[in-house]
Structures are given as C-alpha cells and as structure tokens.
Amino acid sequence: MIGADEDVSRNEVSTDDPLISNNQNENGNKLPIPPLLENKNSEEGKAEFDLEVQSGKTEFIKGKETDTLGYNGDYLGPIIKVNKGDDVKVNVKNTLDEQTTVHWHGLEVIGEMDGGPHQVINSNSTWKPQFTIDQPASTLWYHPHLLDKTGEQVYKGLAGLFYIEDEVSSKLDIPKEHGVDDIPLVIQDKRFTENGDVSYNLNMRDRMNGLLGDTAVINGAISPELDVKNEVIRLRLLNGSNARDYKFNFNDNNEFNQIASDGGFLEESVAMKNLSLAPAERAEILLDLSEYKSGEQVTLRDSNNNLMTINVVEESSTKKNIPEKLVEIEDYNRTDAVRSREFVMSGMGPMVNINGKQMDMNRIDEKINVDELEEWVISNESSGGMGGMMGMMDSTPHPFHVHGVQFRIIERNGAKPPINEQGWKDTVMVGNDEEVKILINFTKKGEFMYHCHILEHEDAGMMGQFLVE
Ligand code: C2O
Ligand code: CU
Ligand code: CU
Numbered sequence: 192m193i194g195a196d197e198d199v200s201r202n203e204v205s206t207d208d209p210l211i212s213n214n215q216n217e218n219g220n221k222l223p224i225p226p227l228l229e230n231k232n233s234e235e236g237k238a239e240f241d242l243e244v245q246s247g248k249t250e251f252i253k254g255k256e257t258d259t260l261g262y263n264g265d266y267l268g269p270i271i272k273v274n275k276g277d278d279v280k281v282n283v284k285n286t287l288d289e290q291t292t293v294h295w296h297g298l299e300v301i302g303e304m305d306g307g308p309h310q311v312i313n314s315n316s317t318w319k320p321q322f323t324i325d326q327p328a329s330t331l332w333y334h335p336h337l338l339d340k341t342g343e344q345v346y347k348g349l350a351g352l353f354y355i356e357d358e359v360s361s362k363l364d365i366p367k368e369h370g371v372d373d374i375p376l377v378i379q380d381k382r383f384t385e386n387g388d389v390s391y392n393l394n395m396r397d398r399m400n401g402l403l404g405d406t407a408v409i410n411g412a413i414s415p416e417l418d419v420k421n422e423v424i425r426l427r428l429l430n431g432s433n434a435r436d437y438k439f440n441f442n443d444n445n446e447f448n449q450i451a452s453d454g455g456f457l458e459e460s461v462a463m464k465n466l467s468l469a470p471a472e473r474a475e476i477l478l479d480l481s482e483y484k485s486g487e488q489v490t491l492r493d494s495n496n497n498l499m500t501i502n503v504v505e506e507s508s509t510k511k512n513i514p515e516k517l518v519e520i521e522d523y524n525r526t527d528a529v530r531s532r533e534f535v536m537s538g539m540g541p542m543v544n545i546n547g548k549q550m551d552m553n554r555i556d557e558k559i560n561v562d563e564l565e566e567w568v569i570s571n572e573s574s575g576g577m578g579g580m581m582g583m584m585d586s587t588p589h590p591f592h593v594h595g596v597q598f599r600i601i602e603r604n605g606a607k608p609p610i611n612e613q614g615w616k617d618t619v620m621v622g623n624d625e626e627v628k629i630l631i632n633f634t635k636k637g638e639f640m641y642h643c644h645i646l647e648h649e650d651a652g653m654m655g656q657f658l659v660e
Contacts, residue, residue, distance in 0.1 A: 210380060210407050210435075210496040222415035222499065224370035225352065225377065228269035232280075238273050239280040244291050244312070244335075244349065251413055255387025260287070260347040266411045267377055268333070268351025270369075275357035277324045285312040290337055291344060293318070295353060296471060297331035297453055297597065297617045302637015302659070305594055308338040308552065309638065325634075326597060327518070328360035329455040329615070330427045330473045332377075338552060342433050342646035343391040346402065348411075350377060350431040359518050364511065365450065365477065366425040373425045374417065378498070380404030380432045393647065398540045400587070401434020401470075401645035407498050416500045421483045422507040425450075426491075427475050430468040433646040436588065436620070439466045441478070442490040442497070448513050451475035454597030454615025456518040461611045469590035469620035471644040474611075477513050520614060523599045523630040528566040532557060534655075536589045536621065536643060537572040541651050543589075543643065549652030550642075556655035559633050567598075569619070570626040589648065592618040593631065594639035595659070602628035618644055633659045 232239040247265025248256045262268030273279055283293050290313055294306035300322040303310065312318040331353040335344040352375050366372035381389045381404040393402060409415055430437055441447065441464075448460040453473050460477065468474055483489065483503040491499040538544045548556065559565065573587035597615040600608040604625055612619070621627050642654030 210405060210493055220412055220415050222374075222417040223410045223412055225267055225375055225410060226269045227369060228263070228271050236277055238277045240271055240282070242268065242281060242283045242293065244283065244285045244287055244293070246287055249348070249411060251381070251408060251411070252383060252387050257383070257387045257389055258347070259389070260344060260349045262349065262351050266348040268349070270352045270354055270375060271333070272354040272356065273324050275324050275327065275355060278321070279324060280319065280321045283312060283318045283320070285314055285316060285318075288314050290314065291349070292336045293333055294336035294594070295331065295333050296592075297329065297473075298322070298353065299326045299595060299597065299635055301635045302595065302639055305637065305639060306333070307336050307594060307638075307640050311337065324355055326355065327455040327615070328357040329355050329453070330429070330451060330475060331355065331453075332429055332431070332471075332473070334431070336640075338550070339650045342402065342650045345431070345646055346379070346381075346391055346433050347389065348379075350379070350429075352377065352427070352429060359456065363456075363517065364514055366423060366511065372419065372422065373427070375410070375427045375429075376499070377410050377429045377431045378437065379408050380435045381406050381408050395540075397647060398651070401647040403435055404432070407493065407496070409499050414497065414499065416502055418502045418504045419480065420505045420507040421480045421485065421503045422509070423477050423479050423481070423511040423513060424501075425475060425477055427473065428468060429473050430470050432470050434470060436470070437468050437493045439468065440464055440492050440494070442492055445478065445489060447476045447478045449474050449476050449611045450517055452611060452614040453617045457611060457614040458520050459515055459517060460513055463611070466611075467620070469588070469618065469644065470646070471590060471592055471618045472620070479513060481507070481510060523564070523601070523632075525566060525601060525630065528564050528630060530563070531566040531568060534567060534569045534591070534641070535572055536570065536591065536653065538653075539573065539587065543573070543648045543651050543653040545641070545643075545653055545655050548655065550654040550656075552656075554656065555638070555658045557657040559657055559659045561633055561636050561659050564630060564632045566601075567593075567629050567631060568626060569621050569629065571621040571623055574623040588620055588622045589653070590618050590620045590644040591627070591641065592644045593641045595635050595637070596631050596633060598629045598631040600627060600629050636660060
C-alpha cells in the first residue's frame, strides 16, 4: 500500500458554513440505494435505456413534503450501467414544464451527444442520444446543463450515476454486489425552510460562494444508516452538491483506500484517512470492516460532521483483501503536448469569468485539433479584489471541469500532484492562488464546455466553449 502515512489530500479548501447534523430522523432511517436502470436491449454489446425527467415530492424530513426533481422517480435518478464497447441508446423524455438537458459528465462522446447547453430538451419532448462506450471502467454521472439554470435543477435533485465496467473491473477482486458491498453514495447538501422546502433563492453569499446547504442528504436521506457485514465494502462517492467541498473521513480515524478517481481506477490503492472531493468529483474507496464485530458501527463524516452511520450487522464467512495493484495507466508526457493554453479563473459573484470572458453560446473560445495532446494551465486569481477587501470571503476555490475527455494532472503548484490525483480526472479543484497543469488528449469531435463546477459560478457565466475538429 502506498501513501499510508503521508497526507495525500490536496490543499484543504475552507468552506465557511459547516454542515449541521440533522437529528430529526435518527430512528432507523435506512440508506436508499438508487436502482440499476433496466437495459431494454438484451443483445450482447448493445444497451438501451429510458429516462424520464420529472417533478415529484420527497419526504426528507418526517411529515414534511419537499418539491423535488428526479429521473424516473421523485429525487435523483437510477444508475445507468454499461460495458466498455457497448452501443448505447438513451431515450430522455422531459415531462417538466421547463426545458432541461442531460449531460453525461465524464463520458467521452462527440459534442452532439454530450448533453451540454446546446442539446436542449423542450418540455414534453424526447432526446435520443446514441454513443459507443470508449473508455475504461469508471463511476461517472449525469445531470442537467441548461444555460444559466443548471444550479437549480441539480439542487432540486436531477443527478444520477453512470457506471462503466470492463475486463479490468470484472477481474479485480473488489466488492461488486450492488447495494450490498458496492454502495453508491450521491451526496448533496440542502437548505430546508421551516416547512421543508428547498427553494432555490440565492442570497448574496450564495452568489459569491455558491449555494451551501446546512444539511447533507445522501441518496435522498438525512443521516441514513447502512447495514453491512464485517468485510471490505466499496463506497462510490459522488459529490453532487452545487458548491460544497467535502472532507470525508470516518469517526474511528479509520484508514481507507481510494481505488478510483473521476475517470477510473488508480494504478494502486492509496491509503488515507481523509479525502477531499470538490463538486462533481467522484472517488471509489474501500473500507475494511473485518475488525468490527456484529453490533458495532462506524460513521462516515465530512470533517467533524456525521453524514451516515454504517452498522455492522452480520459477521462475514469470507475474507476479502484490498488489492494493491489495480490497473496500468498509460503515461502522459508533457514533451508530447503540441500546445499549451492558459485558463485564468477570476472575479467574484456575478463577475466570475475565465480569461476575462463570460459564457457566450455563440462564441468558440478555443479551437483544438482532434487526437492532439495539449497542456492546459489553469490558475485561480479570485482572491483579493473587491470581495476580499469587503471581507465577504477569504477564499474562492473553483473546481475546473472539461467536457468530453478524461485528463491527467501533471502539476499542482509546481509539484507533482498527490498520488490519488494522478489517475484519470475530469474535474480538478483549483484553490486560491493555485496553478494546476493538466494534459488532455482530445479524441472526440464537436463543441464542448469547460467551466467551474460550482454551479452558481457556472450559471453566472464562468464557462467557455471549445471546438474539436
Ligand atoms: Cu458536470 Cu459541464 O458538467
Ligand atoms: Cu461535464
Ligand atoms: Cu467557481
């Protein structure tokens, strides 16, 4: 195991408002497990799915009904699971009385299938994207991407996981039983009003920092409980929050192992006790519970705040180990990059921008040649200025995301990135005054977005477009 004693997490990003743990629902509130979506095509190598974007009601707090949005349900969405090489069709029906889009975050597909702000799905119409899965096993996700309106739709519940499996993931000796020892965790934070609403009314601070809720909701439940055996369990974490940066850890100071980042498995398991995830980032971790006895429990936390209780309810007869070697990842060399581009994120609140520009649907900001490796240098100059002087905030981290690709981080502030950031990534946190260098190979043609994944920043225009030809 590598990295056992070093702190592998990137620089901690401070979030002003900590989560409060909610006590209202503490009596046996089981973790909901999003179902795997039925594949309508039984032919080998093919898959077809139906998704319906709908509005609904969710009882997060006992006795209170909250208006929410979901895919094929009231809140969040089912898990789409495909294999590498599959030809996939999705029928996305929008039953809302407003427009939406469905973006496949992390998926390498051509621009027209990406589901960004150009692929609008009108009310009562159906979008039928098709694509072939052309990337390794990974935990991706899908969510709306309507221009200026992404934050509200995601906040109200439009988010779902997208699993890719391949020969490597099927051979690896890791937990794979959905909902039993392979657990999806979609984490959002909400701000409930007295009557249980989650209205999306942004105040001044939300416009600055992004909307920070005060209550964590995991797969739709507040402070849920997960029952497992005393064995190794796999947690697939998605930070599906609009703006909150999580620092995951367990209350017993447990060591756990990260095995995958945004775009797939890491080369080796990385032992750690703390894991930071910015909005849109994913991580798969293995937690070894074999030392626990039936009746004992451990708590998943964000810093010091409890998120979920894991109850060991049964002793396991088999023993699983945590594999050290996971997968080979091809080397990316800076000397192979044909070009370097700079992206400077700056500004506050409604002024947030990239390279001094705000999103314009009719403007292509960068033109890229297909199959060329490029270096992108991303920096964050949002500190200081008016916001800093007014004491509104002391830090504006921006998670930078690129559509249609998985990239590699080669440098964070002049140094090699932490070991758990050396695998495939599609989103990278760039803290105050930080500079991050990434290498990207653009393999799919079309028009794509790059943007800050704090959704209030994205909606304010902190986004640009690139064209791959
Ligand atoms: Cu997760 Cu442009 O999005
Ligand atoms: Cu994306
Ligand atoms: Cu931002």
